[in-house]
Amino acid sequence: MIVEASVVRFDSIALDSGxxxxxxxxxxxxxxxxxxARSNAILVLxxxxxxxxxxxxxxxxxxxxxxxxxxxxxxxxxxxKYFVISSNVLGGCRGTTGPSSIxxxxxxxxGMSFPGITISDMVxxxxxxxxxxxxxxxxxxxxGSMGGMxxxxxxxxxxxxxVSAIPIATTTRHSAQQIAFNEVGxxxxxxDPDWNGGDYYGKQLPARGLAVARMVGxxxxxxxxxxxxxFGRRLRGKENFxxxxxxxFEVESYLRYRGSQFVGRFDANSYLYITKAMDYFDLTNGQxxxxxxxxxxxxxFLVISFSSxxxxxxxxxxxxxxxxxARNCDVAYAELPSNYGHDSFLVDVAEQTExxxxxxxxxxxxxx
Amino acid sequence: xxxVAAKQAFVRELLGRSDYAIIxxxxxxxxxxxxxxxxxxxxxxxxxxxxxxxxxGVEIAGEKVRRAIARGVSVFQxxxxxxxxxxxxxxxxYVILSQTLxxxxxxxxxxxxxxxxGRRGIVAFPxxxxxxxxxxxxxxxxxxxxxxxxxxxxxSPNIHFLTVEDFEAxxxxxxxxxxxxxxxxxxxxxxxxxxxxxxxxxxxxSAGK
Numbered sequence: 001m002i003v004e005a006s007v008v009r010f011d012s013i014a015l016d017s018g019x020x021x022x023x024x025x026x027x028x029x030x031x032x033x034x035x036x037a038r039s040n041a042i043l044v045l046x047x048x049x050x051x052x053x054x055x056x057x058x059x060x061x062x063x064x065x066x067x068x069x070x071x072x073x074x075x076x077x078x079x080x081k082y083f084v085i086s087s088n089v090l091g092g093c094r095g096t097t098g099p100s101s102i103x104x105x106x107x108x109x110x111g112m113s114f115p116g117i118t119i120s121d122m123v124x125x126x127x128x129x130x131x132x133x134x135x136x137x138x139x140x141x142x143x144g145s146m147g148g149m150x151x152x153x154x155x156x157x158x159x160x161x162x163v164s165a166i167p168i169a170t171t172t173r174h175s176a177q178q179i180a181f182n183e184v185g186x187x188x189x190x191x192d193p194d195w196n197g198g199d200y201y202g203k204q205l206p207a208r209g210l211a212v213a214r215m216v217g218x219x220x221x222x223x224x225x226x227x228x229x230x231f232g233r234r235l236r237g238k239e240n241f242x243x244x245x246x247x248x249f250e251v252e253s254y255l256r257y258r259g260s261q262f263v264g265r266f267d268a269n270s271y272l273y274i275t276k277a278m279d280y281f282d283l284t285n286g287q288x289x290x291x292x293x294x295x296x297x298x299x300x301f302l303v304i305s306f307s308s309x310x311x312x313x314x315x316x317x318x319x320x321x322x323x324x325x326a327r328n329c330d331v332a333y334a335e336l337p338s339n340y341g342h343d344s345f346l347v348d349v350a351e352q353t354e355x356x357x358x359x360x361x362x363x364x365x366x367x368x
Numbered sequence: 369x370x371x372v373a374a375k376q377a378f379v380r381e382l383l384g385r386s387d388y389a390i391i392x393x394x395x396x397x398x399x400x401x402x403x404x405x406x407x408x409x410x411x412x413x414x415x416x417x418x419x420x421x422x423x424x425g426v427e428i429a430g431e432k433v434r435r436a437i438a439r440g441v442s443v444f445q446x447x448x449x450x451x452x453x454x455x456x457x458x459x460x461x462y463v464i465l466s467q468t469l470x471x472x473x474x475x476x477x478x479x480x481x482x483x484x485x486g487r488r489g490i491v492a493f494p495x496x497x498x499x500x501x502x503x504x505x506x507x508x509x510x511x512x513x514x515x516x517x518x519x520x521x522x523x524s525p526n527i528h529f530l531t532v533e534d535f536e537a538x539x540x541x542x543x544x545x546x547x548x549x550x551x552x553x554x555x556x557x558x559x560x561x562x563x564x565x566x567x568x569x570x571x572x573x574s575a576g577k
Contacts, residue, residue: 333433355434355438358437359437
């Protein structure tokens with residue numbers, strides 16, 4: 001399945017900060033066919049560093065999408081049955097307007113003049129896309145990690161537009177620990193002299209800072225077990241320690257590789273803006289309690305967490321589920337056993353597939 | 369005793385179980401139903417398909433939760449000894465406790481909680497007062513093992529053994545109204561001496577007199 005990205009442009013979007021962006025582009029891909037009743041659409045929301053390319057092979061990079069194991073014929077999000085939409089988030093760097101986009105007022109990239117953004121801004125833009133695609137109600141909104149935050153926001157902000165929501169490995173608000181890891185990443189970028197106050201486009205990129213930020217991120221996405229299994233204390237291409245601070249261990253080599261690879265595909269300023277949006281996210285948002293904040297939600301929910309995910313631990317998913325139960329919402333919840341840490345939702349998909357397939361089929365049945 | 373029970377009528381099976389057939393008959397169409405210890409959600413799936421109920425379940429075993437959700441049933445993975453506190457009062461028309469009460473750590477608390485979150489409770493349990501259980505213990509002098517209680521004492525999920533009389537006494541103590549009672553031996557309804565002859569008891573209870 002070769003897919004192509006589309007871009008839709010809107011005149012402007014009003015942001016939570018009070019600022020506006022004009023114009024604003026959204027990059028998106030679709031898979032499968034929208035049915036005549038326009039009732040089989042699923043919006044898939046990517047995690048922090050993802051993009052619109054969720055499934056199939058990109059003609060640009062030749063690479064499969066980030067959830068290619070979940071989206072396609074016969075897969076969890078079966079494209080023989082469902083019409084799947086995936087878009088790049090606001091503030092991103094993969095086709096949707098973000099800090100690396102050209103500011104029409106200056107003719108230069110926004111850089112740090114890009115307005116601050118929130119998860120609900122991202123969702124507002126996604127809603128504009130869904131309106132433009134003339135989809136009255138989404139059969140489900142789903143995503144892991146930051147994608148799960150958006151799915152929750154969708155269910156609360158646009159309850160009449162979503163039949164169901166599947167938030168995976170996510171939270172209603174970041175803990176101090178989650179904010180702390182994001183802040184280490186941001187500081188690594190801003191400490192790189194090449195970051196230059198965010199003005200580096202067309203110049204030397206803050207590659208070292210961004211790579212370090214990514215290395216920290218990758219550690220939080222794995223688990224102690226999965227790192228032991230994958231690397232242990234194995235040395236990289238040598239029999240003895242080098243005593244020279246070059247790569248000794250496999251894990252060092254892996255992190256350096258993932259760090260440097262990230263620089264080629266991700267914008268450092270997007271890193272700053274998007275991680276801040278995640279840290280700002282709080283579904284309770286002045287409502288007093290999560291239960292109160294969920295009052296508008298009408299969707300059916302499937303909440304999934306993973307046993308070894310210490311970045312978005314199961315207790316955060318259970319908080320969502322408890323609040324939904326207190327509202328007497330229709331909610332299913334399972335903690336899946338997996339060793340892959342936070343990355344489980346991307347790599348360990350057999351059981352996740354089983355759950356989602358059943359949940360979607362019964363949701364479709366209930367709406368028919 | 370109900371008239372039906374007195375007839376020693378044959379009880380059909382539902383999903384291989386006679387107590388399910390009784391529960392299936394009790395529950396009215398379109399009801400809101402919570403099944404505590406719902407296993408793989410077979411009963412809830414049947415109730416949703418055949419009685420259009422709004423079906424929810426709680427189950428502690430991860431494997432069973434996954435199978436239930438894969439069936440399309442909304443099941444929450446959690447412990448019923450702790451897990452009902454979140455539900456608002458009277459959120460359900462029926463709360464089912466099928467072959468589960470004897471496995472809970474705090475049966476009285478679970479009973480009270482089920483009748484807080486539900487207008488009615490359906491409690492089905494294996495009768496420890498059945499004559500085979502009594503005979504097994506009398507004859508062997510060891511913890512009874514029968515068709516109904518097939519486990520070695522150290523493997524048994526049953527941590528609170530109760531008889532029909534025990535449940536009647538607890539219902540009285542808790543001030544519950546027993547609206548209906550059904551007693552089963554195999555596929556037959558038991559009329560006389562249920563505490564001795566019933567293998568499985570099903571009670572429909574509500575809070576207050």
